[in-house]
Amino acid sequence: MSEENLGFNEEEDLGKNYDSRLMKRLLKYAKPYRLFFAISIILLFATTLTDLSGPLIMKKVIDDYLYGYTKPLVATAAAPNEKSIDGKKFTQVDGILNVANPDSIYSMIYVGKKAYLVKGHLQNIPNSAGLIVNDQAGSLVYKTKDGSFPAKSLTKDEIKILRSKDISSVKLLGFMFIGIIVLGFLLNFLQISLLSYTSQTIIFNMRMEIFNHIQKLPLSFFDKNPVGRLVTRVISDTENLNDMYTNVLVNLIKDISILAGISIIMLSLNFKLALIVLAVLPIVAVAAGIFRIKIRAIYRSVRVALAKINAAMYENISGMRIIQVFGREKENFKKFEEINTSYYKAGMKEVVAFGLFRPLNDLVAALCLSVLLWFAGGDVISGSLQFGVMFAFVNYITMFFQPINDLSEKYNILQSSMASSERIFLILDTLAEEDTGNDLPKTSSIKGDIEFKNVWFAYNNEEWVLRDVSFQVPKGKTVAIVGATGAGKTSIINLINRLYEIQKGEINIDGINVKSISKKSLRQLMSVVLQDVFLFGGTIKDNIKLNNKNITDENVIGASQNVNADKFIMNFDNGYDEEVRERGATLSAGQRQLLAFARALAYNPSILILDEATANIDTETELLIQDALEKITKNRTTIVIAHRLSTIQHADMIIVLHKGKIRETGSHQELLAKKGMYFNLYNLQYKNVNNV
Numbered sequence: 001m002s003e004e005n006l007g008f009n010e011e012e013d014l015g016k017n018y019d020s021r022l023m024k025r026l027l028k029y030a031k032p033y034r035l036f037f038a039i040s041i042i043l044l045f046a047t048t049l050t051d052l053s054g055p056l057i058m059k060k061v062i063d064d065y066l067y068g069y070t071k072p073l074v075a076t077a078a079a080p081n082e083k084s085i086d087g088k089k090f091t092q093v094d095g096i097l098n099v100a101n102p103d104s105i106y107s108m109i110y111v112g113k114k115a116y117l118v119k120g121h122l123q124n125i126p127n128s129a130g131l132i133v134n135d136q137a138g139s140l141v142y143k144t145k146d147g148s149f150p151a152k153s154l155t156k157d158e159i160k161i162l163r164s165k166d167i168s169s170v171k172l173l174g175f176m177f178i179g180i181i182v183l184g185f186l187l188n189f190l191q192i193s194l195l196s197y198t199s200q201t202i203i204f205n206m207r208m209e210i211f212n213h214i215q216k217l218p219l220s221f222f223d224k225n226p227v228g229r230l231v232t233r234v235i236s237d238t239e240n241l242n243d244m245y246t247n248v249l250v251n252l253i254k255d256i257s258i259l260a261g262i263s264i265i266m267l268s269l270n271f272k273l274a275l276i277v278l279a280v281l282p283i284v285a286v287a288a289g290i291f292r293i294k295i296r297a298i299y300r301s302v303r304v305a306l307a308k309i310n311a312a313m314y315e316n317i318s319g320m321r322i323i324q325v326f327g328r329e330k331e332n333f334k335k336f337e338e339i340n341t342s343y344y345k346a347g348m349k350e351v352v353a354f355g356l357f358r359p360l361n362d363l364v365a366a367l368c369l370s371v372l373l374w375f376a377g378g379d380v381i382s383g384s385l386q387f388g389v390m391f392a393f394v395n396y397i398t399m400f401f402q403p404i405n406d407l408s409e410k411y412n413i414l415q416s417s418m419a420s421s422e423r424i425f426l427i428l429d430t431l432a433e434e435d436t437g438n439d440l441p442k443t444s445s446i447k448g449d450i451e452f453k454n455v456w457f458a459y460n461n462e463e464w465v466l467r468d469v470s471f472q473v474p475k476g477k478t479v480a481i482v483g484a485t486g487a488g489k490t491s492i493i494n495l496i497n498r499l500y501e502i503q504k505g506e507i508n509i510d511g512i513n514v515k516s517i518s519k520k521s522l523r524q525l526m527s528v529v530l531q532d533v534f535l536f537g538g539t540i541k542d543n544i545k546l547n548n549k550n551i552t553d554e555n556v557i558g559a560s561q562n563v564n565a566d567k568f569i570m571n572f573d574n575g576y577d578e579e580v581r582e583r584g585a586t587l588s589a590g591q592r593q594l595l596a597f598a599r600a601l602a603y604n605p606s607i608l609i610l611d612e613a614t615a616n617i618d619t620e621t622e623l624l625i626q627d628a629l630e631k632i633t634k635n636r637t638t639i640v641i642a643h644r645l646s647t648i649q650h651a652d653m654i655i656v657l658h659k660g661k662i663r664e665t666g667s668h669q670e671l672l673a674k675k676g677m678y679f680n681l682y683n684l685q686y687k688n689v690n691n692v
Contacts, residue, residue, distance in 0.1 A: 022421045029202050030245065036198040037250060043191035044254045050184030052261045055395035057177050059269075061170055062388030068092060068166040072121050073106040083161045085117070086152075090162055108154075108162055109142065115154040117162070118142045122149070199245035203238050210234050210424060216432035219499050220459065232310070233427055237420035244417035248410045255403035255410070262396045269389050273376055277397060280368045284361065284404055291357045292411060298349045299412060303419070305343035312339050358405055365401040372397065437518040446510055446525050447475040448606045448637030450496065455505035457491060465491045467660040469505075473653075478638040480648035482681060483657035489641045493609050496639070497523050509607075527600035531612035533592040535584035540569055541576040543584075544599045551602050559602040563628035565594035593625065601632045608638045645682055654678065 030037060071092045078084030090106060107122040108115065111132050122144070130144035132151060140151040160167065211234060222230075266274035316323065316332055323332055372393055379385030440446070450473040457466040466488045473479045481489045494500045495507060498519050507514045514522055535543050544559065545551045556576065560566040568591055572578035584592045600608060610629075626647065642648050649668040656664035656671070656678050664676050671678035 022418055022425070025425060026241065026244070026417075026421055029206055030198075030249070033198045033202065036194055040191050040195045040198070040250050041253060043187050043194070044250060045257060047184050047187045047191060048254055048257050048261060050180050050187065051258065051399070052265060053180055054177065055392040055399075056265070057173055057180070058395070059386075059388035059392040061173050062391055063386040064388075065166040065169045065173070067387065068169075069108040069110075069163060073108060073117075073162070075104045075106055083164075085154075085158050085161060090117075092165060107149075111142075115159050116140070116142060117152045117154055117158075119150040122146075195246055195250055199242050202245055203242045206241065206424075207234055207238050210238070210427060213428055213430075213432060217430060218433050219494070221430060223459075230427070233424055237424050240413075240416045240420040241424070243413045248413050248417070251406075252410055255406050258399065258403045262400050266393060266396055269392060270376075270385065273372060273389075273393055276371055276375060277368055277393070277400070280364050283364055284401075287357065287360050287364075288404070288408060291353065291408060295350070295353050295357075295408075295412065298346070298353055299415065301346040302343070302350055303416075305339070305346040308339050309336075309343045312336055354408075357408060361401050361405055365397060369394065369397050433519070435519050437514075437516050437522070439518045440521040446606045448525075449473070449475045449508075449510050450607070450637060450639070451506075451508040451511075452492070453506040453508065455495065455502050455507060457488075457495060457500065457502045457504075459500070465660050466495075466502075469657075469660070469662055471655055471662060471665065473637055473639060475510075475637055476635050477652040478633050478640060478650075480640040480642060480651035480654045481657060482642065482645065482648065482654060482678065484681075486659075487657040488660045489657055490611055493528065493611055493639065493641065496607075496609065497526055497528070524603075525605060526607035526609055527603045527605040528609045528611065529593075529596045529600050533584070533589075533596040535580050535587070535592060535595065537580065539574075539577045539579060540572075540595065543580055543595060544602050546599065548603070555602050555604075556598070560595075560598040562601055562631050563594055563597040564624040565591070565598045568594070590624075594628070597625065597628050597632065606637065608633060608636050610638065610640045610642070612641055612643060645685055656681075 071094060073090040074093050075088040075090055078087055078089040082089055103119075105119075105121045107118045107120065109118055109122065109130075110116075111130070114132075116132060122142075130142050133141055133143050135141045135148070140153060141148045142151040143149075154162070214230060214234075263274070263278060266277060312335070316336065323329060372390070376385055376390040376393065380387050380390055452469050452471050455466055455469045456464060458464045469488075469492070471479070481492060483489055491500070495502055496514070498514055501515070509517070509522075509525070536546075541553065541556055544556045553576070557566065560569055560576075569576060569578070580587070584595075587595070629647075640648055640651060645668075648654060651668070653665060654668060654671055655662055656676070658677060664671055664674065664678055666674070672682060
């Protein structure tokens with residue numbers, strides 16, 4: 001697909017959500033920063049481990065320490081300085097198989113809110129159905145279906161003695177949990193910061209490359225591509241790529257690693273429960289597949305509608321003067337309302353799609369959790385499953401579905417990035433201007449003799465704009481070119497400074513073919529003043545210098561004085577430091593034109609080119625410019641294109657162009673005497689004046 005054929009349809013060409021060829025090119029930009037990406041991936045795995053370790057710590061706290069009292073206690077004689085209960089020291093053990101003296105085994109139970117120490121080993125203590133009663137001797141016993149066991153009521157201090165290990169372990173794990181959270185935060189901060197820095201640097205370099213390449217493209221490229229589209233490429237499309245580098249390229253690994261990590265941990269904790277949880281994955285996969293197909297079409301319509309609304313905004317704001325002058329506000333509002341409604345409807349479809357997919361995932365997660373509680377709850381009650389395991393599963397299920405939601409968003413980002421990268425590479429793959437010429441030596445002195453020899457030129461194929469054009473402009477002389485619109489006048493200027501290349505013939509300056517001179521050197525020889533003066537944001541001084549460090553402030557003031565621009569400049573509060581608004585909106589057409597003359601003169605060119613430079617100015621300003629022209633064209637080769645024949649009457653030679661061919665040449669008086677095309681043009685322009 002060629003760039004000139006792109007338009008709104010280019011937004012529709014989003015058929016591929018992934019293109020390996022494009023991805024390889026995108027990865028080349030990331031290659032210089034592969035170390036940063038490697039560090040980001042390492043940090044990412046580290047943060048993933050911290051995320052996954054939380055539920056495991058909580059499981060250990062619950063099963064090993066909060067329910068640590070359920071483990072058997074072995075009583076031994078306490079040393080004099082040891083904390084003891086009735087002179088005995090109690091130690092938790094994981095099992096009783098290796099206990100030498102069965103009579104030394106005790107159990108701790110809770111009945112209601114009261115804690116008791118029971119002699120003997122009780123199975124499934126949390127679920128033991130028993131009562132604390134007094135026996136015939138008045139001693140406490142714990143009576144169950146398996147028998148009666150001597151019991152002792154425990155004080156708070158005695159509970160602390162028995163559960164000292166549980167208490168210290170819970171505190172330790174609590175600090176460890178806080179430490180892991182803080183560590184995870186720091187690692188995540190470092191990973192995000194490093195990845196964002198890397199991504200922003202890549203996009204910065206890419207923007208610079210695109211901008212630099214655009215500056216080298218031939219003017220024919222800009223003839224076929226609107227400014228708004230190119231601005232979108234440099235700004236919006238590169239920002240889409242930034243999202244890909246930041247949110248997809250590395251974080252996609254995190255989502256996959258979290259899913260894999262949770263699956264492995266759940267399978268290791270309880271294989272049966274893990275299979276129950278993982279059984280819902282086919283449902284999620286089918287929903288994600290349907291969502292992907294639907295959202296691609298919806299996303300395409302959103303992009304098309306957005307492109308149209310941006311174009312409408314750009315067009316209406318740019319043409320606001322015409323809209324208001326012709327009173328078309330209501331009609332334009334209705335037209336914009338239609339476009340905006342289309343964008344609104346497309347956006348709502350996207351909202352509905354996401355509004356269905358995410359709650360669907362949440363619903364599946366809730367069903368999965370319900371099934372887990374159904375199976376695991378019964379096992380916990382029966383004592384075949386630890387409560388901490390179920391608690392960990394609940395946490396992991398919540399974590400499990402978050403990456404799945406993230407993957408759907410990353411799919412959109414990836415799709416958008418692929419579309420943006422294709423449009424960016426279309427620009428970068430457009431061949432830049434070839435500059436086969438050589439720089440002129442700094443010591444060389446170009447006098448400004450210009451010669452066209454049998455020049456043929458066409459913008460498209462062989463639709464000739466200039467046909468076998470030949471003429472000479474001696475150094476220091478002024479030549480004017482006149483003719484009807486479309487005769488080829490401006491094309492001659494475009495060819496002199498090699499904005500376009502000729503198909504046939506030869507253009508020489510001082511006998512040197514311009515194709516043998518580098519464009520940079522060639523364009524340094526000449527200054528051009530156009531009919532539509534373009535002023536940049538900045539000060540008046542900046543607009544005259546155009547960032548040329550060789551032009552001093554004295555040069556700027558001198559050039560402005562020579563072209564009679566100094567008077568109106570000094571009327572501003574800040575003089576030459578007065579800020580110029582967008583395109584010089586606060587300046588009159590005549591003032592902008594005088595600044596253009598000052599800019600041209602400040603560069604001190606050997607060749608001066610004036611393209612309709614006096615077409616849009618009033619008579620008073622024209623007199624100022626005529627005075628300026630006499631000064632700046634003196635001893636300088638000048639080519640003037642003008643519709644106002646009054647501005648070229650003193651030219652050394654006038655060339656009359658018609659349909660790309662030279663029809664007449666001569667001075668003003670000589671051409672009038674011939675009573676040819678120039679004579680007719682002159683009479684048409686001034687017949688009303690002569691009749692007055």
